[in-house]
Amino acid sequence: MSAAILETRNLCMSFGALEVARGVNFRLERGARHALIGPNGAGKTTFVNLLTGLLRPSRGSVLLEGEDVTALAQAKRVKRGISRTFQINQLFRGLTVQENVGIAVSERLGVGGSMLRPAGKRADVIAEASRLIEMLKLGEDAGRRVAELPYGRQRLVEIAIALGLNPRVLLLDEPAAGIPSAESHILLDAIATLPAEIAVLIIEHDMDLVFRFAERITVLVSGAILAEGAPAEIAVNREVRSVYLGSALDA
Amino acid sequence: MSAALELTRRHQLKWWEALPWIVALAAFLAFPTYLAFGTQLLITILFALSLDLVLGYAGIVTLGHAAFFGAGAYTAGMMAMHWGWNEPISGLFAAALVAGAIGLASGLVLLRTHGLTLLMLTLCTMALLEQAANMGAAWTGGFDGMPGLSFGKILGLFGFDVLYFRSQYLYVLAVLFLCFVIVRTLVYSSFGQSLTGIRENVLRMHAVGAPVRARQVLVYTVSAALAGVAGALFTQATGYANLAVLGLERSAGVLIVLILGGYGRLYGAFVGAVAYMLIEDVLAKAYPTAWQLGLGLTLIAVALFARNGVIGLFDALRRRLAGAAR
């Protein structure tokens, strides 16, 4: 069995008396199209925070490409290839879309700290940022401040930033939330055109999207993995149905 | 791609950027008796520029920036008084070095915190320096400071003109120009852009892999060095240094300058300094209490309505006109 690109071993985390991660053993394979589902409060976002380093676990470890990164800070993990979107947009609201994506691309290209050359002269950064903006159909808004955009388009900017980091592992926290259904195909297209080598983990409540996208599904309930497997298996899993899917599938 | 095009053009020089310098030179010729005031104005602009880097661009709220101004002032003063070293230009470098070193040391330590704690710590650091200056009277002249310092000729050619401040004015203007070029370069670089990212959303900056703390410490150090240069210029131009170069009043003063003119914009320091010092010169001497009242009301109004200062008001006006024209 090939080594997973991202793995957790016995990951445990509690806030005081509340256990939000209970011995989670999770594997994300290379090139995976993996979905993480579960009821509200199951600890999905917390799990992603633990994967990216925003939170430190009380026990257990996170491994990236077999290397233990549990002690590494967020920024360092990003440099090793993990990128994420936030459930609530984390954007540079006062800056334009072009600048938002440009900052991410600059960091990825390693020129974010360059102090002499004007940012405007970095044709490679600008071109790459423009490419991502086009891909997410944000072209006509590129020069507008993020704060002025409707929430759905802001969400797309969030994704553009995550993609601009050229990650090997992409974690999307409820990417479709807030995107009007008329525009959700933009998101789906963007995900569909991602290079096959990138491992993608999506947290989602939209079961339609989950079953269309995922090759593998993990169900998280109360901080522990309840079930894991191919979509077909999960759909008929009785425990999962009773705890979570139930009405969503019968409908 | 108009957005991308706009970005590629942003750093290019616009015609009106020459104006402040033309005006400064014209003032030299037109107001020969006001050059002492003009020199102070230019020094204030430099000090405000240094604060803008840290506050306006990186979003680090500090009330203790006078610590670096004072460090530079006292360095230049002590070098002249105790070691007889009064060559001006090397004095500037020494001041930049000392102030920058203090900025680096305090930045490494303080920037681990944020919010009120950081604000407090900047105040404490400045207060510490102030107390040290007060106590080390043998070195610093204590409460009375070091009056009557004299400095050598700039480049061995131009002596300081105690009466009309002619050489001081041009000297300070030249230094301001050089420092401004440095600040402008920084602001338009990728580094400068990442500072605005840090200001707008620190979490996101971490999440794009930026070494946030390193960038903050770096800009803090550079800013401290520039403030130190401003302080040294002050001592060299006026011939004295005392406790007033440190302390809450000076920190608050430069903060107000930046607020009035608009922070996070290169020329806010220029506009704000002119506005503040003109009004202060007219009002403060005559009616100090009314000056304080007016200043307070202005600050309240700015905080509530005009967060981006005078330049911000113009900007908003311009945007509204452009929107109406569409």
Add this chain to the structure above:
Amino acid sequence: MNSVASILLGGMASGMVLFIVSVGLSVTMGLMGFVNLAHGAFAMLGGYAIVLSMRHWGLPFPAALLFGFASVAALSAVLERLLYARLYRAGELDQVLFTIGLVFVTIAAVTLAIGPETQTVVLPAWLRGQTDLGFMQYRTYSLALIAAGSALMVALWFGFERTRIGARIRAAVDNRRMAQSMGVDVGRLFTLTFAFGSGLAAVGGGLGAEILGLDPQYPLRYLAYFLIVVAVGGMGRVNGVFFAALLIGVLDFVLKIYFPKGGTLFIYALTLILLLARPHGLFGKRGVA
């Protein structure tokens, strides 16, 4: 031995004044996350209200304290609703600017209306003189201050831990959004807490007029001390502020006697070290810093 006791008592008395003034600031900062640098202005206004009402209306001391509390509480409630509330979502910088502006306005207004001189409080007879403690005699007023401060601490502790409104305040301090979603009217809570805290500051301003002095420069002169007490004690922690105030009060008192020149430097250095070790204060909450 007696001199140690008298120094300790003297320090505790000024510490108590710091506590009474600062506790309101601590709670409102913890509750609203708002940097209110104008808190000292409320203390000063209260002091003036108390002194002047005694002088011109002949109010007895306790009534004057009540008047000071009520008048400043009312004024601050109005300011909070009209002005402060507009800046809750604003950045730190705007809050700093607004409150510094408010301080300037207050100082200028008081200077213009009343004058720059220091005001003195005429204590009632039963608070003057000395009290026999058995092993020594000590200033009655200082002892009264210590008693009052301690009583306030206990009352506040009781209020926070045992009453419903106290529970609501604690909940809102810990997690505003959750408290809101549980039906707590956060806006009204803010106004009430702000008014109460400012009222307490007003009383502190009057009570402390003997020790800290009372003149138009008061808000700026003591700004650093109030902020230090709150930062070291932890925002929203009443007992934290209590002990921090005592600590700073005693330290400052001792240093003024033995190191009149370098004392303040020591306090700033100590604060620096403390805040670096514990950014949330000695008693503040631990968490994602």
